[in-house]
Amino acid sequence: MQFLSINHILYQHYYYAVPDYQRDYEWTNAQNSTLIEDIFTILENPTNNSDHFFGALVTVPYDENNAINSSVNFKDFNIPITQIKHVVDGQQRLTSFSILLNVLKDLIESDPTVADQAKNFYCQHQLHNFLFGRNTSVSSPTLCAPKLVLNANTGCCYNHLIDNRYSDGNKIYRGAKRLITAFKTYKDEIIKKRDELVQCNAFQNNESFYAKLFDIITNRLTFVEINCSAAADAFQVFDSLNGKGLDLTAADRIKNIFISWAPVGEGAQKWDALVSAVGEDFLSAFFVSSFFYTSGKRVSKNKLPDEFRKAYQASATNNFLYFYNDILTLADLYSNLRTMKTSNAIVNDVLKDFKSLKVEQVYVLLFATVRTYGAAIIESPIYLEFIKTLLTLIVRMQVCDKSMNKLDHLFSQCIDSMKNRSEGLTFTIDKLKEYIRNNAPDNLFVTAFEGFSPSDNKVSEVYLRHIENHLRKQAGRRESLSRDLTVEHIIPQKLTDIAAWYAPMDIPPREILDSFTESVVENIGNKLLLYADDNTSASNNFYQEKVNVYNNGKNGQTQGTPIKTFELVKILLQEYPNNFNHLEVQKRAKELAKIAKEIWKV
Numbered sequence: 001m002q003f004l005s006i007n008h009i010l011y012q013h014y015y016y017a018v019p020d021y022q023r024d025y026e027w028t029n030a031q032n033s034t035l036i037e038d039i040f041t042i043l044e045n046p047t048n049n050s051d052h053f054f055g056a057l058v059t060v061p062y063d064e065n066n067a068i069n070s071s072v073n074f075k076d077f078n079i080p081i082t083q084i085k086h087v088v089d090g091q092q093r094l095t096s097f098s099i100l101l102n103v104l105k106d107l108i109e110s111d112p113t114v115a116d117q118a119k120n121f122y123c124q125h126q127l128h129n130f131l132f133g134r135n136t137s138v139s140s141p142t143l144c145a146p147k148l149v150l151n152a153n154t155g156c157c158y159n160h161l162i163d164n165r166y167s168d169g170n171k172i173y174r175g176a177k178r179l180i181t182a183f184k185t186y187k188d189e190i191i192k193k194r195d196e197l198v199q200c201n202a203f204q205n206n207e208s209f210y211a212k213l214f215d216i217i218t219n220r221l222t223f224v225e226i227n228c229s230a231a232a233d234a235f236q237v238f239d240s241l242n243g244k245g246l247d248l249t250a251a252d253r254i255k256n257i258f259i260s261w262a263p264v265g266e267g268a269q270k271w272d273a274l275v276s277a278v279g280e281d282f283l284s285a286f287f288v289s290s291f292f293y294t295s296g297k298r299v300s301k302n303k304l305p306d307e308f309r310k311a312y313q314a315s316a317t318n319n320f321l322y323f324y325n326d327i328l329t330l331a332d333l334y335s336n337l338r339t340m341k342t343s344n345a346i347v348n349d350v351l352k353d354f355k356s357l358k359v360e361q362v363y364v365l366l367f368a369t370v371r372t373y374g375a376a377i378i379e380s381p382i383y384l385e386f387i388k389t390l391l392t393l394i395v396r397m398q399v400c401d402k403s404m405n406k407l408d409h410l411f412s413q414c415i416d417s418m419k420n421r422s423e424g425l426t427f428t429i430d431k432l433k434e435y436i437r438n439n440a441p442d443n444l445f446v447t448a449f450e451g452f453s454p455s456d457n458k459v460s461e462v463y464l465r466h467i468e469n470h471l472r473k474q475a476g477r478r479e480s481l482s483r484d485l486t487v488e489h490i491i492p493q494k495l496t497d498i499a500a501w502y503a504p505m506d507i508p509p510r511e512i513l514d515s516f517t518e519s520v521v522e523n524i525g526n527k528l529l530l531y532a533d534d535n536t537s538a539s540n541n542f543y544q545e546k547v548n549v550y551n552n553g554k555n556g557q558t559q560g561t562p563i564k565t566f567e568l569v570k571i572l573l574q575e576y577p578n579n580f581n582h583l584e585v586q587k588r589a590k591e592l593a594k595i596a597k598e599i600w601k602v
Contacts, residue, residue: 006097007218008056010130010147015079016059016094019086019148019267021259023252024415025154025182027092032182036189042216043193044202057090058226066259068268071155071169077135077145089352090223096182097217099150101130102162103186104214107194114207122214130218131162140165152272154179174280209416251283251330255307261316262279262324270324278331279338285363288332292364293371293419296412303439331371337363344378350387352483356458359394365411366390369425372418377425386425389432392600395463396440399596400448410435433602442597449593450586453522457487464529466567467592470599481529488528489598490572490580492540493519499579501542508582520582526590528568531560543580547573 009016042052062084074084087094105127108114132144143165150158156169157176161183169176194209203209258274259267278286284301291299291307299307316323320501336342342525354362369377369386377383397404414431454460464487469480491501498516499507507513512520520526530538535555538546550569553561562569578586 004057005219005222006130008097009094009225010101010225013083013133015065015074015084015133015145015147015149016087017062017070017072017074017084018091018151018155019063019088020069020151020271021066021256022088022091022151023249023255024120024173025095025150025158025178025250026175027096027178028181029181029185031092032096032185033189035093036100036166038188039213039216039221040189041191043212043218044197052221054221054223055090055093056226057089057094057223058228059085060088060228062086065265066268067153069155069272070149071151071159072145072149074145074149075135076139078138079133079135079145085227088228093223094148095150095179097221097420098131098158099161099179099182100186100217103190103596104210104217105131105181107187107190108210110205111210113205116212118207122210126214126218150175151210171183181267185317204564231386245565249284250287250301250304254283254287254308257305258316262311262320274324274328274331277328278335282335282338285338286331288365289334290330290366292408292411293368293415296363296416298408330371333375334363334367336375337366337370342378343375344383347378347382347387350391353462354392354394356462357394358456358459359397359398359404361407361411362390363409365414365428368415368418369410369428372415373425382425382429386429386432389429392602393432393436393440395596396445396457396602399439399452400444403440417443436602442601445600446593446597449524449596450589451519452524452589453518454499454524455518456520458526458556460487460524461485461529463524464527464597466599467595468529468566468568470595471571475567477567484531485529486532486535488530488535488538489521490526490528490543490546491582491585493517493521494540496540505579516582520585523585524592525585525587528562528572529566530562530569531565534562544578547577 038052062081074081105123108119108127109123130143131147133147135145137143137145143163146156146159146162149155153169153173154175157179159166159447160168161179190213194203197203198206198209199558203212208440234439255271258271261267262270275283284304287304287308288299288301291304291311294311295307312323312327315326337351339346340355342348342351351366353368354366366387369383393407394404396402397407410431414428417427417431418425441451452463454463461483465481465485474478495501498513502508508516533554534549538549541549549560550573563573572580572588576588
């Protein structure tokens, strides 16, 4: 173990590669901004000559079996494996510093105020040698191998970033997006600090600023490098070390365990297939739902890896392919629910409501139904009754401000009845209805709906769309509303002159004004649905100007106007043609609450 600067780490003849079981690049703007601010603090304190410790870099010998997803083929550059180290901790910081050095190289190269001699010294020699090794491609002798080799798509993006002769990969994935964001953050912050310090004469010119920044990054920031001799211990090292960077997520640790069980050389590709099946954003939630099904309780994310090991180690080590195919099938089932791509369009529509309402708890029960009865159950009428009853439960719990966490016990009972007592969905539907009657009955729901003030427009849109469609059916209109609608606040969110809005009436009393935004502006009684262009036209105008938009639409259009399109607009203009204040909000909320009771009834 020894303390080393970036200069020593990247200038030596070794290449650093990220093994397959490592996580992707995870640093966000928060981490990158903190890093550059730390460097600027040193830059602006010239009397402080002490080094600054930035954490550990843990490496093990290169293992070809854990390099299936590498973005560089070392054989193409004639690089012997003895010259490569696998990074099992410190990847995030090492990647960030490499991006930072590339930004500095890019700025110096493109700055017309920097002398050619300095450009040659920093860009062609110093910075180039930090970013690239001396080995060149067999097919393209001028193409050097990157000193840091990341994995798969993120690796392709990184390689292209430091040398555009490399393929750039796909920038839609999270790791690639974060690399690009880090590059932009560092570049913007360095330019801003450079201009500030040169302008105040802290530095004579841009070139002297770059020289000092280069010295600090490469010589004043130190790491401790820990070389582990046994590559076989890599999984244990990775799982136990976090260094100064981000803590390992549950998915990172599960990936590590998964690959350690897989046949040599197959783990990374099979893990990628699993992630692709379930979706990167839903991976941890998938395992939460899986373990809820088997254990009857919600496992916290920090305990997921241990539960994963206990649940699957025996089957995975006995027959990995059988274990893998089984979990892949479950991942497909879960993914169809989360991406709203089941075989039933009506079910998908309800799933879109769950997504908008942002209630994670429902997916454990939804997943349990398709896991128990099979995906074909979704096509049955009983499943439609089930999922609509579940939506009614969630709506009533949300409006009545009940804790969703309390649903875990109910869902556990429902899953037990499916799995262990072979009950049909009718039993679960009855359990859900019983829970609604006991915890969110009609009288409580109606009272709560009158004061319901969701600040999230996606949540408001769900309620207003259901109410609008209910009114359309009552009016004999067959077509339902689409989802491409915006939420209009009748009393504007940005009400700059409350006295003018209320004139000639007096403004409301202090107890109303103190919570005006929450209890009046965001109240469900103050909201409508409009198409975006009409909403923009109504904007923050006074009520009579809004009434004109509601009647005529944007720029006096005569077809597709709000009053002809939306029943809620028609009723609003009939009942409140001249004024709309907090009293009208309260009255309208009471009317909407009656409709809501009919829509989400037991």
